[in-house]
Amino acid sequence: MTVRNWLVLAVLVVDAALLALLELLFLPLRFDGYLLPYALGGMHVPLSAVVAALTTPWLVSVAGRLSQGLLVAAAPLIAWLLVVAVFGMFGPGGDLVLTADWRAMLLFACGALPSAIALGRVLATTLAAPR
Template sequence: MTVRNWLTLAVLVVDAVVLAVLELLFLPLRLDGYVLPYALGGVPVPASAIVAALTTPWLVSVAGKLSPKLLVAAAPLLAWIIVVGVFGMFGPGGDLVLIADWRSLLLFACGALPSAVVLGKVLATTLTPPR
């Protein structure tokens, strides 16, 4: 890999870290009239899960284009999982950022599962010889 590819990979990993932190901070978002308008009795809005489902697989696919190696392609996903786990359990000041309801599971599922599928696709297409 060239220096440019290493710098691009570093930017992708930093993006994954920043996105994981922001997704965790916006996880308790509700339609309660504080940040979003009041509607439907303050129903939770899983916007973080939607953002995770769109951005994390894209970061993995871009990293997979840099190098066919497993650790290079999986670096954004691994960084995202570590940050969600560590920052979610031991957040700023020791606060628990992961809330104890279905939105935490949805965030993890929407971020990790599509990214794992994309990682499998990247590895399958780069490791399989063309016919």
């Protein structure tokens, strides 16, 4: 890999970590009249899971185009998982950011599963490519 590819990979990993942090912080978002208007009886809005489902697989696929290595392609996914797990359990000041409810499971499912599928697609294309 060239120096440019290493820099792009570093930006992708930092981007995955920042996105995971923002997705965690906005996970309890709901229509309660504070940030969003009061509507639908204060219903939860898991927009973080939608953002995770769209951005994390994209980061994995872009990282997979940089090199044919498994760790290079999986680096954004690993960074995302580490930030969600560590910051979610041991948040700022010891707060528990990742609550034990359906929104946490939805965030993990929407972030990790499509990214694992994208990682499998990257691996299938690199293994099928002639050497």
